[in-house]
Amino acid sequence: MAGPVLAWSEKKDLLLELLGGGSSLAEAFGSSLKALVLAGGPEAASGAEELAKWADEVLLATDGKFSVPDSSVFASAIQDVARSEGADLILIASTRFGREVAARLSAKMKVPCMTGCTSIKVEGGRLLVERTVYAGRAIARQECPSLPCVLAVAPRAFERPATKRNGKVRTVSLEVPEPKLKLLSVKEKELKGPRLEEAEVIVAGGRGVERREDFAMLEELAKLLGGAVGCSRPIAEDRGWFPEWIGLSGRKVKPKLYVAVGISGAIQHVAGIRDSKVIVAINKDEEAPILSVSDYYVVGDLYQIIPALIEVLKRRKGQA
Ligand SMILES: Cc1cc2nc3c(=O)[nH]c(=O)nc-3n(C[C@H](O)[C@H](O)[C@H](O)COP(=O)(O)OP(=O)(O)OC[C@H]3O[C@@H](n4cnc5c(N)ncnc54)[C@H](O)[C@@H]3O)c2cc1C
Structure with missing residues (x-):
């Protein structure tokens, strides 16, 4: 039995996908599935109850410093939670920001990091990962050498969860470092039609x-x-x-x-x-x-x- 599967993304829809894939990984490991929400304020924290339906537990940390997209701040917070929960598999959605956080987190934790994962399976106790390589021309099948490890998962690699776990939200308090970045303004992209x-x-x-x-x-x-x-x-x-x-x-x-x-x-x-x-x-x-x-x-x-x-x-x- 391994430690919990811990899923985090700055995007709620992608976090839901991670819970979809994380569910079967947790079963294969005989462990639990936890989602982490790092919220900059009460608004960002509002979806935690909904997420809890699909996880064994949602860990919620709220701090104004999470309003600034500083990857070192997020990596430090995830490291604290991963350590205190004893997480063995840390799933992060492979957005631009997510990949930055994943790289920093694995360096801080001194554990392996695999990015661009399109499939993650446990077979005979081995953690097997598929990743696109050579600009998408080939798929590499690789074995994760040790646990814990950080896996950055490509959007839509996993389906949204189908089986409810009906977990609870637990508030966690973290020592969040001061961001090194200053957020000056946020401008939404103008997009017409569906994403x-x-x-x-x-x-x-x-x-x-x-x-x-x-x-x-x-x-x-x-x-x-x-x-x-x-x-x-x-x-x-x-x-x-x-x-x-x-x-x-x-x-x-x-x-x-x-x-x-x-x-x-x-x-x-x-x-x-x-x-x-x-x-x-x-x-x-x-x-x-x-x-x-x-x-x-x-x-x-x-x-x-x-x-x-x-x-x-x-x-x-x-x-x-
Ligand atoms: C590091 C890197 C990353 C990149 N990432 C991306 C990426 O994410 N996405 C991406 O798209 N590209 C990316 N590119 C660029 C990519 O290599 C190509 O240059 C680009 O995709 C070509 O775009 P295109 O097919 O529109 O143009 P072209 O290659 O010029 O093709 C135009 C096509 O239109 C056809 N055509 C012309 N007129 C007509 C007509 N009247 N009727 C029917 N057909 C017609 C031609 O036959 C031709 O096949 C990247 C390049 C690099 C180096």
């Missing part, structure tokens, strides 16, 4: 889409399919048409349907879409790499195909 990670359908455009206004076609198609619009990195970063992109260095998505429009399929892009259920590509180049990772594709000019698709869908919906 890409949550969208069931995504229509994404790449450099094949020539003008910003041409994205109106993709937006119309996405609307008819009940989905969101995304893009490749050059569209967001170089052309500045969108605040975020899909891929290895951007959002990793897992929709039921991903439509890649005028996207070549560079490995960095494919790394972010490989968990999509069905990939459809529209590209005028029959040699484009995206075609080889697609379930269906159309070789042709997007400026003809997208309007034709919109027309068919509208007709089916009785809108034409």
